[in-house]
Amino acid sequence: MLTQIQQKILDGRLRVGDRLPSERELGEALGVSRNSVREALRVLESMGILSAQVGSGRDAGSTVAGRSTAALSNLLRLHMALSQFSQNDLVDVRIELERLAVARAAAGADVGDLERLRALTRAMAEPGMDYERFHELDSEFHIALARASDNALATDLMQALRDAVKGEMIAAFRRVRDWDVMVSTLTEEHLAILRAVEAGDGKEAAELVTRHIKGFYAAVGDAQE
Structure with missing residues (x-):
């Protein structure tokens, strides 16, 4: 059941907004029980692939939603925990993703992006x-940069990555010896990145975001010693 619906999405036979047949019709078509259909639909809903509306009216039933960011975050968090990636791996991926985001943002961010x-x-x-609170703002700043790059995949990946490491980031903040100094430093670095983006200087923005990320992880590492 799961595999069949996923394959229809991959084949383009199901798209965002399409409504699935009723549980009874799905069960009859696939030769499975309604309980099996219901469980499969629950899984797909939890993954953000389907949106379910209860009741018996015109809007009842399951619709392809395409809200996959939360599911991607959960899968990435589990994958990171099981695979035990090194911090260097994480830093390298963040740097490449964020260099792309700020360079493109510098080339095309609109007024609304910059004001945000x-x-x-x-x-x-x-x-x-x-x-x-600072983690929330910090994450949204980096996600907003990705959103300003006008690259939907980069935005979803950034959101998923930030969600996946939320616990580790807050724990890292707690290890910092002088929290007020850290907040001030990171905020100034964010401002410098923003100024480069506003000036349309993608190269400078990319270099600043690289130093920003490397500097943070270096500071956190020092705090552990």
Whole structure:
């Protein structure tokens, strides 16, 4: 059941917005019980592939949704835990992804993108910033850069990667000896990246984001010693 629906999506026979037949019709067509159909639909809904509406009206039933970012985050988090990737692997991937994002953002960010990034840096500068709030703003800043690159896949990958390492990032923040200094440093680095993007200097933005990421992980490593 799962495999058959997934294959239809891969083949292009099911697209976002398409409605699936009823549980009874699916069961009859595939030769499986309604319980099996219901369980498969639940799995696909949890993956963000389907959106289910209960009831018996015109809008009831399952529709192809295409909301896969949360599922991608969960899968990536599990894969990272099981595969035990090194921190160097994570840093390398982040750098390449974010260099691409800021370079493209510098070439094509619109007014709304830039205002969103400015608002995030202003929020980071507010006094009394705690670990979780700063992580939320920090993550959204990097995701907003990816979104400004106008590359949907880069945006989804960035969102998934940031979600997957959320626990590790907050734990890293807690290990920092002088949290206020760290917040100030990271915020200034974000501002420098934003200025380069605003100036349309993709090369400078890419170099700044590289130093930003490497510097953070170096500082966190020092805090553990």
